[in-house]
Amino acid sequence: MSDPEYENIHKSIATFVEGLRTLDYATISQIFFEDGLSLGVRNGQISYVRRDHWKEMRDQEVAAGIDNTDNVAWFEIKSFERFGNAASVVIELSFTSDPVDYIDLYHMLKTDDGWKIVNKIYHHIEKKKR
Numbered sequence: 001m002s003d004p005e006y007e008n009i010h011k012s013i014a015t016f017v018e019g020l021r022t023l024d025y026a027t028i029s030q031i032f033f034e035d036g037l038s039l040g041v042r043n044g045q046i047s048y049v050r051r052d053h054w055k056e057m058r059d060q061e062v063a064a065g066i067d068n069t070d071n072v073a074w075f076e077i078k079s080f081e082r083f084g085n086a087a088s089v090v091i092e093l094s095f096t097s098d099p100v101d102y103i104d105l106y107h108m109l110k111t112d113d114g115w116k117i118v119n120k121i122y123h124h125i126e127k128k129k130r
Contacts, residue, residue: 003080003082005082005087005110005115006080006082008110008114008115009080009082009087009089009108009115010077011115012031012108012114012115012116012117013031013075013077013089013091013106013117014075015027015030015031016028016030016031016032016117017073017075017093018073019031019032019054020054020073020095021068021071021072021073021095022058022068022069022071023054023055023057023058023061023068024058025054025055025058028051028054029051031115031116031117032051032116032117032120033051033109033116033117033118033119034051035050035051036050036051036116036117036118036119036120037049037050037119037120038050038053038119038120038121038122039119039120039121039122040121040122040123040124041123068097070096071095071096071097072095072096073093073094073095073096074093074094074095074130075091075092075093075094076091076092077089077090077091078090078091078092078103085109085110085111086107086108086109086110087106087107087108087109087110087115088105088106088107088108089105089106089108090103090104090105090106091103091104091106092125094127094128094130098127099127100124100125100126100127101124101125101126101127101128102122102123102124102125103122103123103125104120104121104122105120105121105122106119106120107119107120
């Protein structure tokens with residue numbers, strides 16, 4: 001990729017994916033905007049959650065005694081466009097703990113603290129063998 005910001009965006013996404021892998025809210029919060037939304041379709045309806053959703057998920061796992069440190073994450077950037085301090089990135093994403101894989105579409109903005117995901121749209125796809 002010839003865009004000088006590609007590696008910085010890739011690094012931000014890698015940090016976010018690592019946070020999702022173990023539901024580490026502090027790591028997720030470094031990259032996902034506080035008022036950002038994650039949207040997808042569940043049961044034929046648009047589902048949306050805010051960043052705190054991942055903290056609640058982890059709190060539920062802790063209460064249930066679930067340890068997800070052995071969860072493995074994989075992602076690949078499928079498309080990338082940047083216009084100044086704004087970017088649109090599509091990734092394919094997989095976690096060993098999930099029964100499906102994902103296509104995630106991120107809208108990102110560059111701040112003084114680096115690239116942040118301001119909104120995310122996801123789509124489930126059939127689990128691939130990796």
